[in-house]
Amino acid sequence: MNLVVGNLVDPVFRPPSEWDALLIAITNGCTRKCTFCSMYRSKTFSIRKNIEEIKKDIKLAGVIYGNRVRKVFFEDGNAFVVKPEILIELTEYCYKIHPNLKKVSAYAHAKDITKKSDDDLKRIADSGFTMVYVGIESGDDDVLKACNKGTTQDEFTLAAQKCHKAGISWSGIFLLGLAGNDPEKSRKHAIESAKSIDRMAPPTLINWYISPLTLGITPGTELWTQRSTGEFQPCSSTQILEELYTMIEYTSDDLQKCIFNTNHASNYLNLKGELSRDKNKFLEIIETAIKNPNMCRPDYIRGL
C-alpha cells in the first residue's frame, strides 16, 4: 500500500512497482494529451511552486511513517519536467528526512530528459534520484505522431542513452495495439518498437527495464471518439499476441540485462524474464497462447 500524506489531487497514478512508495506531488497533471490517455484529463498541468510546502509534506511523512519510507515516487504524469535544481533539492531532502530511503523515481516524457544537459542529469543522479518511467508506446514515428506523443524514436533513444550515461535507471513502457488492427501497421508498430528497444540498450552492463502494456480505450479520449467513428479499429486479442511476438522476435539476440515484464493488469499474458536470455521461451509461450486462447487473461480480469 502506498504511503501518503494528504498532498495529492485525485486521480493519482503510479507504476505498479511503486505500490509501496511514498507519493509526493511536485506537479499536478501531465504536460501532454496523448490521444489514448485519460489519466490526467481532469487536471490542468501545474508545477507546485512552493518548495517549502513540498518539504513539509516530505517531513510530515517522517512523522507519520517513521523509518518505513524506502521509496519515494514524485507525482504526477511527468514530474521529471521540473528544473534540475528542484529535483536535486527535493531528492536530497527526501534522503535527509528518510534514513532508509533507497529509491526516488518519477514518470518522465522524453523531452523532460533531452532538454536537460548531461551535467544536469548527472547531478540529479548524484543527488539520489534513481529511476525514470517513460511511456514510449511505440518505436514507429507514424504511430507516435498519430497519438500525439510529441516525440520520435530518435528522441527516445537519445533520452535513454542520456539516462544510462548519467546513472539514472531506465524503465520504458510500450503499448500493444496502438496502431490499430490494420495488419501492416500493427506489424510495423511491433518491428519499429523492437528496433527502438535495441537502440535504447545501455553501453554498459546495467539493469534496464521494458514493459509492454495493452491498449484499453477509455471514455473522454480522442481515441474513444476515433473508435466510435470507425477511424480507429482495435486489434483482436490474437493480433495483440502477434504484436508481442513480433516485438520480441525482432529484438537483437545480444541484449543484456534487459528486464522484460508484461505483468501489467492490461496484458493477456504474464511474461517475466530477460531479453535476450529468455527470448525463445517467451516466443514459445506466446505461440502456444495464440493456439490456445484460454491461456490468456480474460477481459474481466485484465482490469480494463
Ligand code: SF4
Ligand atoms: S505523456 Fe503519458 S501521462 Fe501524459 S498524456 Fe501522454 S500517456 Fe498520458
